[in-house]
Amino acid sequence: MKKIENMEQFLDSMANYNPKFDDGFSDRIIGKLDDDQKDTSNSFPEFVRLFRWVSLSGVAAIIILLITIYTTEGSFDLDAIYGIFNFSPDNPVLASLDY
């Protein structure tokens, strides 16, 4: 005997087809949303912490650069910072640049 008599019966069977998710479906969703919210609330302090380290590294690099300039050039002049402290205006290179 055939399982389905006719197309109408098959369509009726489709109307009664009632697949379900496994138990605890709603709990799984609430759990995921809770996890998402925790991730979001944790991400800002993480950014601040990273930014602090990046900015501290930047400041340290600037201080080291200034100390190096002072020890080599003995001054914080703009010329010392540019690295042209020892050049005189009659230096051919500077003269050609109309310094």
Place this chain on the structure above:
Amino acid sequence: MNKGRLKSGDDLELIVSALEGNMSSFKTIVERYQETVAKITISMIGNKNDADDIGQEVFISFYKSMGKFKGDSKLSTYLARIAINLSLNEIKRRSGRWITTTNNINDDSLPSINSEESLDIQNIINISLKKLDPEFRSVVVLRHIQGFSTKETAEILNIPQGTVLSRLARGQDKLKQIITKLDVI
């Protein structure tokens, strides 16, 4: 949110409460509509575990966009639209193996339904739906399995009602070919 146009005041209260951060209200929404979403995603995807993931994605996506819900349609229709779109995306994502293995009604990959263990009507529905093209499958699922009207189906799929009717007729013809091939009718 347009409160006046919402069909169900109860749903509206739950949404407003969920928007205020009350997770138990959102859980009630999930419990109320998970059957609708399950019918659509499991029928569309065919694999219960994958459908479960898509189902979760449906509600999480709704949670994130809940404030944009205008209330122009019923919540069931709104969630059905998300479920259909995510299911179609998933089918498209794995279209390589899906289409090549399931689209040809006349291929030899159809399982033989001679043994008693596979004669279950649910298996027959599952197998025959998998053999339908997604565009026909979505109409058949929404109309025959979920029981939406032609108008609601057209609204969910964003297509004219005439297209729904023609796809439904062609889908039913293809289903008949499939179950005839399966030798169960």
